[in-house]
Amino acid sequence: MLDARSRRPSPAPHTGRAGCRLAAALAAAAVATAAHAADPPPAREAELVRLVRQDCGSCHGMTLRGGLGPPLTPQALADRPEAMLAATIIHGRPGTAMPPWRPFVTEAEADWIASRLKRGLGDDGR
Amino acid sequence: MAASRFLRPAGALAAAVILAGCASPASVRGTGDLGLVIERASGSVQIVDNTNRASLARVNGFGDLSHAAAVYSRDGRYAFVFGRDGGLTKVDLLQARVVARTVQGGNSIGGAISQDGRLVAVANYEPGGIKIFDAATLELLAEVPSTPGPDGKGAKVVGIADAPGNRFVYSLFEAGEIWIVDAADPRHPRTTRFRDVGKQPYDGLITPDGRFYIAGLFGEDGLVLVDLWDTGAGAKRILDGYGRGGEKLPVYKMPHLRGWAMAGGYAFLPAIGRDEVLVVDAKTWKQVAAIPVHGQPVFVMARPDGRQVWVNFAFPKNDTVQVIDVAALAVVQALKPGRTVLHMEFTARGDEVWISARDDDRLVVYDTASFERRAELPARSPSGIFFTWRAHRIGL
Known part of the structure; x- marks a missing residue:
């Protein structure tokens, strides 16, 4: 059996943890929509940069x-x-080979990633 | 190179012996139990010893190794490392130093060494095509540009493998072709093309006997097979429409076919967009089973004796490795070596397997019979692991 937990969000939103995460993500998205293109918290920014570089x-x-x-x-x-x-x-x-990343990022986070890509991600993460 | 701080005492001793050079009889050793570990984020490689489960040295200066592969000279002393940035680097495992390096393209995916060991071919995305080098000096001998894809640029080369007769076989991603380049006369290679083989071949492999070249298709469900004993028969579709009717999952990492699994008379292949390993009869090339697994497979690799097949998985399920028992055609073991498992490499006879866990910065060595952890070694964002037994395998 698999016991250890994945550090990354699961794409299957029916488990308890992922459900909470989904709710949190939706809430975050709602907030971000209200305050247009609000930057993610710094810890999440670092995760997103890592996601972009690595995945x-x-x-x-x-x-x-x-x-x-x-x-x-x-x-x-x-x-x-x-x-x-x-x-x-x-x-x-x-x-094409480009998959949807909706299971892993909110729309607000996608906006943030798009804007960062346009400006350049910088050398962090290398 | 430097005898770095991270060396463990046994490793440091071994490195000191290596550093003493070849002049002293005390330094004489074989390379049959050595290997390379790619450290993808720092452009370095570790030279490792799989008898003592030790790191011997770190060598720097390989450029961008964010995607990398390696092949070996037939004496098992030199590795040719193919980096993402088009770098081709020849490294001496015994002296732990780079002996030749050229940046030969803009964006590369891998390469192959010829049957006679004299030629190294590099597969390029940008500019699309292959380049053939003298393995001794890395002098450029020939270029074979690929045909343009729909975007007008030379198609990206994927799935390059060496074949008997100093040939290289590969696929063109955008153009949907398979090419055989005969480098018997290395400065004037001759090309045989198979057109319209299928949509978006994403990787390829050659069977261990060097007879069949198989490309996986991304753009449709199926694979393409060329029988190198009978190239006149053309490219044949196999497993056409596998998994038809089921919905394909989004693919977050392309599977790798090289280093694939032939075991028990079957070929084990990753299914694209499905949480399955496909089992194919290696005589008829018909599917005999689809084994449900933890996620979408990336590497599907047979233990050298063929009794087990080990599988790792794409993001986000990449913290797990599963083991398939070939007699039962079922998963019998799941392991958690660490976060982001990128590669696995068996020792030459398969008593142990080394696994890279990128986000935990470590290598984990397992006993393949008991599944016990035998060792852990630190490494910086490790990815590919390449042991020298590859020197003597067709297609690796």
Whole structure:
């Protein structure tokens, strides 16, 4: 049997813990919608940066200069609107290898990630 | 290189012996139980000894190893490390130092060494194609650009493997092709193309006998097989429409096919977008089972004797490793080596397996019979583990 807990959120929202997390995420999203594009708390920001580098990085490269997926550097994203990037993060791109990340980030967090990608993620996490 | 602080006493002693160089008879040793561990975030590798379960040295200066792979010279002394940034680095395991390095492309995924050990081919995403180098000097001998995909750029090369006859076989992601490059005359390689093999081949492998090349498809449910004993027969679809009717899950990490599992007359393969390992009869290439597992498989690897198949999983279920018993075709063991398990490597005869847990900065060594932890070693964001037995395996 599997006993140890995953540090990362589960994609299946029917368990107790994930349910709480989902509720928290929805609450956070609601707050973020009210106070448009509120930045996540610093600890969560660090988690998101890590998620982008390590897990988005599986396809886009840890340095975001591209892999099987396209580069996500500020230059590469120069002509992509932030809202489109955020929507791509949340919903994925059907017909391509880009999956929806909705189980792992809120819409507000996707907005924050999109804006950070446009500005450049910096060298943290390397 | 430096005999770094992290060395344990036994390791430090061994490193000192290595550092003494080859002049002294006391320093003479084989490399058959050595290996490399990629430290993906720091662009370094550790040289490890799997008899003493020890780290011997850390070597720096490999560039961007966020995705990396390695192949070995046939004498088991040198490793060729392929980095994400197009770096090709030749490292001497005995002297623990880089002996040659070239940044040969913008974005690379891996490479292969030829049957005669004289050529190293690198598979590139950017610019799409392969480059062939002299294994002794890393001199560039030939370039084979890939055909453009729908976006007009040279398609990304995936799933490169060496095949008998100094050939390299690989797939083109955007173009949906499989190419065989015959490098018998390395400066004038000859290419055989198989077109329209399927949508988005994402990785490939060659069977341990060097006969069958198989590419996995991302864009559709199925795999493609080329029989290198009968290339005139073309590329054949196998497992067409596997799992049809079931909904595919989003894929957060592409499975890897290389280092795959042939065991008990079956091939064990990761299902794309499904929490399953597919079992295929290796004679008929028909599916015989789909084993439910913990998550979407990334690596599906057979213990060298073929009795067990070990599986690790994609984000977010990457803290677990499961073991399939080949006789029962069922999961018999689950282990939690640490956070973010990226790779597993068996010792040459499979008594132990080394596992990298990236987010816990450690390697964990298990006994494969009792599943007991034998050792833990510190490592910086470890990913791929490559032991020198690969030097003598076709396709690795």
